[in-house]
Amino acid sequence: MKNEKLPRWFLDLKEEEVVFVKNFVLSSGSIKDLAEIYSMSYPTIRKRLDKLIQKIQVSDRKDNDHVVQLINQLEKEGKIDQKIAQAVVTEYSKSLNCLIVE
The missing domain is CATH 1.20.5 (Single alpha-helices involved in coiled-coils or other helix-helix interfaces)
Known part of the structure; x- marks a missing residue:
């Protein structure tokens, strides 16, 4: 897939956010597993995920x-x-x- 075919929300992500999304997918969406991967508490990972969700929603809003x-x-x-x-x-x-x- 070429960059011009990637959605804006993905292109707006910082490198560490892309890695976070990758780890989220590879952990089958388990926040508990992500907490272990990042050595962070469940609420901290949940906050990080919520912020990422907001960022994607704002990016989609910009497009529309x-x-x-x-x-x-x-x-x-x-x-x-x-x-x-x-x-x-x-x-x-x-x-x-x-x-x-x-």
């Missing part, structure tokens, strides 16, 4: 967000400059990242 779609459409139609469109989408995306609870 009407504001982002509108900006992209205006840029395609030549009604706004590509640099401006990119700047607006980037800043808007940063505001959506604030939805991730630490």
Whole structure:
């Protein structure tokens, strides 16, 4: 699978988050097993998993967000400059990242 075919949410993950997802899958989704792998408590792993879930949800929201779609459409139609469109989408995306609870 080429990078351009990977979903945005996956491309947005940091390397350690990708490893975490891999370990989660390899442990058949067992948080208890992950806690052993990472030498962390179950609640700590659960928190880490919840944060990752939020990050994926925010990334999906960005892909399906009407504001982002509108900006992209205006840029395609030549009604706004590509640099401006990119700047607006980037800043808007940063505001959506604030939805991730630490």
